[in-house]
Amino acid sequence: MNTPSISEQLLEAGSLLVVGMSSVFIFLSVLIVSVKLIAKFVEAFPEPAATTYATPRRAPAASANHSANHAVTNQQDVITAITHAVSAYRQGNQPPSK
Amino acid sequence: MNTPSISEQLLEAGSLLVVGMSSVFIFLSVLIVSVKLIAKFVEAFPEPAATTYATPRRAPAASANHSANHAVTNQQDVITAITHAVSAYRQGNQPPSK
Amino acid sequence: MNTPSISEQLLEAGSLLVVGMSSVFIFLSVLIVSVKLIAKFVEAFPEPAATTYATPRRAPAASANHSANHAVTNQQDVITAITHAVSAYRQGNQPPSK
Amino acid sequence: MEKLQILWQSTAIPHFEMGQIIMMLVGFGLLYLAIVKKFEPLLLLPIGFGALLTNIPLAGFSEVGGLLHYIYYVGVDTGIFPLLIFMGVGAMTDFGALIANPRTLLLGAAAQFGIFATLFGAIALNAVPGFEFSLQDAAAIAIIGGADGPTAIFLASKLAPELLGAIAVAAYSYMALVPIIQPPIMKALTTPEEREIKMNQLRVVSKREKIIFPLAVLFLTILVLPSATPLVGMFCLGNLMKESGVVDRLSNTAQNELINIVTIFLGLAVGSKLSSEAFLTVETLGILGLGAVAFSIGTAAGVIMAKILGKFSKEPINPLIGAAGVSAVPMAARVVNKVGLEANPHNFLLMHAMGPNVAGVLGSAVAAGILLALVG
Amino acid sequence: MEKLQILWQSTAIPHFEMGQIIMMLVGFGLLYLAIVKKFEPLLLLPIGFGALLTNIPLAGFSEVGGLLHYIYYVGVDTGIFPLLIFMGVGAMTDFGALIANPRTLLLGAAAQFGIFATLFGAIALNAVPGFEFSLQDAAAIAIIGGADGPTAIFLASKLAPELLGAIAVAAYSYMALVPIIQPPIMKALTTPEEREIKMNQLRVVSKREKIIFPLAVLFLTILVLPSATPLVGMFCLGNLMKESGVVDRLSNTAQNELINIVTIFLGLAVGSKLSSEAFLTVETLGILGLGAVAFSIGTAAGVIMAKILGKFSKEPINPLIGAAGVSAVPMAARVVNKVGLEANPHNFLLMHAMGPNVAGVLGSAVAAGILLALVG
Amino acid sequence: MEKLQILWQSTAIPHFEMGQIIMMLVGFGLLYLAIVKKFEPLLLLPIGFGALLTNIPLAGFSEVGGLLHYIYYVGVDTGIFPLLIFMGVGAMTDFGALIANPRTLLLGAAAQFGIFATLFGAIALNAVPGFEFSLQDAAAIAIIGGADGPTAIFLASKLAPELLGAIAVAAYSYMALVPIIQPPIMKALTTPEEREIKMNQLRVVSKREKIIFPLAVLFLTILVLPSATPLVGMFCLGNLMKESGVVDRLSNTAQNELINIVTIFLGLAVGSKLSSEAFLTVETLGILGLGAVAFSIGTAAGVIMAKILGKFSKEPINPLIGAAGVSAVPMAARVVNKVGLEANPHNFLLMHAMGPNVAGVLGSAVAAGILLALVG
Numbered sequence A, B, C: 001m002n003t004p005s006i007s008e009q010l011l012e013a014g015s016l017l018v019v020g021m022s023s024v025f026i027f028l029s030v031l032i033v034s035v036k037l038i039a040k041f042v043e044a045f046p047e048p049a050a051t052t053y054a055t056p057r058r059a060p061a062a063s064a065n066h067s068a069n070h071a072v073t074n075q076q077d078v079i080t081a082i083t084h085a086v087s088a089y090r091q092g093n094q095p096p097s098k
Numbered sequence D, E, F: 001m002e003k004l005q006i007l008w009q010s011t012a013i014p015h016f017e018m019g020q021i022i023m024m025l026v027g028f029g030l031l032y033l034a035i036v037k038k039f040e041p042l043l044l045l046p047i048g049f050g051a052l053l054t055n056i057p058l059a060g061f062s063e064v065g066g067l068l069h070y071i072y073y074v075g076v077d078t079g080i081f082p083l084l085i086f087m088g089v090g091a092m093t094d095f096g097a098l099i100a101n102p103r104t105l106l107l108g109a110a111a112q113f114g115i116f117a118t119l120f121g122a123i124a125l126n127a128v129p130g131f132e133f134s135l136q137d138a139a140a141i142a143i144i145g146g147a148d149g150p151t152a153i154f155l156a157s158k159l160a161p162e163l164l165g166a167i168a169v170a171a172y173s174y175m176a177l178v179p180i181i182q183p184p185i186m187k188a189l190t191t192p193e194e195r196e197i198k199m200n201q202l203r204v205v206s207k208r209e210k211i212i213f214p215l216a217v218l219f220l221t222i223l224v225l226p227s228a229t230p231l232v233g234m235f236c237l238g239n240l241m242k243e244s245g246v247v248d249r250l251s252n253t254a255q256n257e258l259i260n261i262v263t264i265f266l267g268l269a270v271g272s273k274l275s276s277e278a279f280l281t282v283e284t285l286g287i288l289g290l291g292a293v294a295f296s297i298g299t300a301a302g303v304i305m306a307k308i309l310g311k312f313s314k315e316p317i318n319p320l321i322g323a324a325g326v327s328a329v330p331m332a333a334r335v336v337n338k339v340g341l342e343a344n345p346h347n348f349l350l351m352h353a354m355g356p357n358v359a360g361v362l363g364s365a366v367a368a369g370i371l372l373a374l375v376g
């Protein structure tokens, strides 16, 4: 491939300038429209806040992950369990019923 | 290798089922025994708690690592040293004895 | 390559011993001189403390990094801005002037 | 004009294939499950995002030189990422409840019936036209019943890499669905009286027992099941780092920053396997169906085993805790606790369910080792 | 004696070339800027240090088997490091101000004029003897005007790897110089009255809008600009992880430990490209000059666009905020705030400038995608 | 039956070799030292665990495709892991005490006599039948006397990879044994009066001195010892990141998460070199013996040098601080402090011993560079 002349190169660069800036403006203009549509959409379908989150599904959801959420939830569970174990233990410190 | 017939495959899968479940049960049963033995062992040889840890070896052990324990121990050392340096300095702020 | 005799090896190791220790001592001795020179240099050119840091350049410097300093500064900025926004809002809660 | 032509050809629009569009919808679906339904978001969010990226025409994320290509080959093809996650999970796991009540290991064993029964079922599906699972495929699918993500990904990457995407998605989805899938089965197999059974308090477990335990597990695995040592070994390393108490900074990093970094990459890499050729097949339907079966059978086997154990035990055993044997830590244990509380509002089964729960992790790692040894 | 001879030959002194000495001075200069002047220290410190190391005779840091060689080929040649940084930056970015006032996206678009005009300028420089920039080179240089380090490094690694060192140094240096470069241009193009304009308070943006936004950006990029999806995709992944609120541990790791580790390595790798053959050329002077031009044009274009927008807008728009469109987050926004305060000590423009500021990040990633598609 | 046969053949039992069993016992021994005796647990725990894993029959951890194989070739064979650890150690090191009293650099120099004398000793051992150390082997073994883990691993990986396991184990073990090995030597070489000597308080060192120091060290190393620049360079980078105060987030990551991640991997990789073929040789006995000798000679040389220095110094010098010159930071300094306190319960030598202690790190990195230049 032989090197294009400077004027050819400048023509190329000029067309890049026009096409590029147009594309950037078109892209971000479409994004403006999208953002406005999102705002409308979000307004139109307000989050069913309390409803969704109060369903029984929520509990598991919060602790769903096996591989990484583990420790925290574990700890929380353990605290709950320990609380009950301790209170059970304190109720007279009787030996476990066999 | 030509594909085995469905019945051959099922036989294979069936034997896998039997062998696999047996292995899992054997493995975990041996583990049950092991856990009980560990408990017995630990009970039989109670940790020489205060004895071991009070020996002079302990100090270095706690700060053993060169490559990573550094900062913390460093800091601790520095604090110790600073404490002494400061108290030395305050004792009259006399120039260092030459 | 045939293995050198033990005595050749020992000669080699001996010269390594001499050359190596000399190099280490020379290196660290030069470093001693350097450290003393640094101390002199630092004393000779005391930091123009308040002067440099009070110039207008300082502000940008503190928040310079795009790729990683972001969050913190962002947060700080946001706090500043929120403070002003809130106080603006509270001043009568009038609708934004159109 | 020519520039505009090039520009048009360099948009994705003229290059989209139907399969890619559908897989993007699948990706969006996974993001929806992760963000809105909070299904295993730590994995399903990156998996869903990876599915979006890998199906973009012209972008080449999963082709030679693409980001997801590198991540997959460095981390999943080699098995490194699931093993590092397993190390981190090991550093998060407390075997105290298991050591205090070692018989719960049998519940973790029983629940693996879900795996092996599903393997049989997958082969039986070959009778249906359209399905042609090899024994390797069947084993990789069956491991979904182990309810353990890293184990499933590790085994699938070794036995059936082309099914990895579907298997991982099924595994994590069903783990998220444990609170929906398990309770009906648990209730069907138990009487209200059984569900009310109170269990004795667990004994205190000493630090030394907790240190020796992972070494004992490793020792046993080395002896009888070396093919399981990558999974079990890394798990025990993590647990030993935690319990030994002498390398806290390593243990903390393993269960926080390191596992987080690897989780992002693992999720993206799994997502990169969600291409239309690999996912939009009848096999995927089979995998999803078999996965649900595997979970259900595992749950049932665990509960039934707990009932049997209870018959022969001097100490009372609530059969519900058997359901936790499928692993899916800690959700299955929480489900047990919840179902137990419904029967008796003062009966906290959580700690009792943690034993079978972590036993299930070991059980499915052992099952994975057996499958690797026999069909790998 | 022979040992001493070997020892002398194994010192660097008899092997130093003039170019290496000069490049070491450049490295020291970068360290000086980073440490004393606090110019983008997070990048310029490792870059400067990398420049020192790579120019040591006999040490072979950037030769096969050398540390910097490995880091460069694993992380920069593949594009992985800039993409991971972009993910982390995404996880740090709050698009709230942009969503509240979407028209500021046009300011982010206008500021990219700096990029395309500079591309033209670089080609025009070929008329000067000694310069011979290919279209790829020119595009890689022009991206400096995007005022975004990872984008510049990513594009340069694809289009003109031999210029990467100079381009990255120029990009980060000019980003650090934003408070010096921008104010005169901003003041020249605006009247004191314009600079005093107060803008209306931004509306509150809901969490759901913030979650949908990165997905919308990604969707649009997928459709019309797949070549931009590596950059935009990873950025949106980071942002989605942050805004979804369901994977906080991943988001935190992405914006802390992971980005820190990658930043150290990226800086060293960029520094390793500062060899005398690549840097001590007339092209580097051209790059430095063109970079300054690009920043200035981008700033001017942003301000002018803001003035035009203000003409057609019912709500008041302070034209200063247009300058933030070059990105250089968050410094450009801070500069806008400062210049605004000089005009009116009660006019806080910071939040209003954050919109165009983050729009500029998107804008330059989009511009990079266009350049990749058209000249890549 | 056939399945059972396969299953039996797939257990490790019929495949165990005596050497593997012994190496597993060595691995358990290292775990015991790490966990119970708390000997350098951060390294010895992963090394011991790696030794267990690599010796499992059939598991193939260190064969092509195995986890430890990948880790070793990516991180140790390339030298990357020890260099990253060195960067982290640099970010943890405070050179204040050294800058305040630069003559202590001579103590760090003297203690390296342990290295070079041991090199001589290793070659002399060749006179004993069964030993055949090459000059490279001897140099790699001798570096144990540097009492610096990453330096020893880096040098061994370059000069004698097959001895790396034994060398690393010896280096870390003796570092842990410093409180046992050093005090008798220190006491034998000093009188009670000498041990009671109080030293003058150290002057305050300015921030700028601390910033310039690592650059001066690097500059000197570049000039006269480029072969030491990988080690010294990364160390100085870490230290510069710390002292410059402008990249705290990088410095914190380097000395926490990054070094932790690398430490886990480095330990496992070193452990993977503990195979019976490489370790169960008479050479290993030689290495262990020579390592102890090296530590002892280094300690003695440091103390004697301190006595000589004290003769010529106007300021009092307690000869005990010479022992800290072997490095083994910060344990050797603590041992000095302790022995000093035994002589005079009001004499705190810790800060004074930190100078030679960090000087020892530089000294052994310099010695490693010399060995690389002369026999590499």
Ligand code: NA
Residues within 6 Å of the ligand: D145, D146, D147, D148, D325, D326, D327, D328, D360, D361, D362, D363, D364, D365
């Ligand atoms: Na399981």
Ligand code: NA
Residues within 6 Å of the ligand: E145, E146, E147, E148, E325, E326, E327, E328, E360, E361, E362, E363, E364, E365
């Ligand atoms: Na930009």
Ligand code: NA
Residues within 6 Å of the ligand: F145, F146, F147, F148, F325, F326, F327, F328, F360, F361, F362, F363, F364, F365
């Ligand atoms: Na040393």
